[in-house]
Amino acid sequence: MLDRHDNILFDEIDKDGPQSYSRTYEIAPALLDRGEVLGLGPVSITALASKGDLPGEYIVEGSTRFTADFECSRCVEPYPFAASSNFHLRYRPRPESVSEPEEEIEITPDELDIGFYGERAIPLRDLAIEQIQLSIPMKPLCDDNCLGLCPQCGANRNRETCSCQESIADERWGALQGIREQIAKKRES
Numbered sequence: 001m002l003d004r005h006d007n008i009l010f011d012e013i014d015k016d017g018p019q020s021y022s023r024t025y026e027i028a029p030a031l032l033d034r035g036e037v038l039g040l041g042p043v044s045i046t047a048l049a050s051k052g053d054l055p056g057e058y059i060v061e062g063s064t065r066f067t068a069d070f071e072c073s074r075c076v077e078p079y080p081f082a083a084s085s086n087f088h089l090r091y092r093p094r095p096e097s098v099s100e101p102e103e104e105i106e107i108t109p110d111e112l113d114i115g116f117y118g119e120r121a122i123p124l125r126d127l128a129i130e131q132i133q134l135s136i137p138m139k140p141l142c143d144d145n146c147l148g149l150c151p152q153c154g155a156n157r158n159r160e161t162c163s164c165q166e167s168i169a170d171e172r173w174g175a176l177q178g179i180r181e182q183i184a185k186k187r188e189s
């Protein structure tokens, strides 16, 4: 028997009406499958689940909140991150029309939040993990203006100024000087 506090049970909604949930989970960062997540604090999720308009449809809305330590994708330093996000999801029975594989199910833009269920239970923990994954930026940045690492010496440019940049400029200038000298020599000859 699935725990009714950790799982949204559709049968229970059918029987007793809308159900509300509020849980906090410890989730291992590795479960998120994102190397940038170095640490993850307790994850809170609240949800209200009710029947939808269509037969077999259920609406789940709520929010998740969490804090984490991310690795900046530019300077590779850890930084704290906090997010809360609201979700509004619809679950419909998985279509079993295997006989008509050609038929495409049309999804209108406001239906992008539709999930299809096989089992009549949604584990809140999985829902929380899904929501965190959606909240993680594609390229986490400690600051929009993070200067990143020097590609030559690896110095963190947010903290120190290395002299690589100048020496690149010097080399380019030097090459240009060389070309100028050659041109000048050709003219002389």
Ligand SMILES: [Zn+2]
Pocket (backbone or CB within 6 Å): 072, 073, 074, 075, 076, 077, 141, 142, 143, 146, 147, 148
């Ligand atoms: Zn950074």
Ligand SMILES: [Zn+2]
Pocket (backbone or CB within 6 Å): 150, 151, 152, 153, 154, 155, 162, 163, 164, 165
């Ligand atoms: Zn450098």
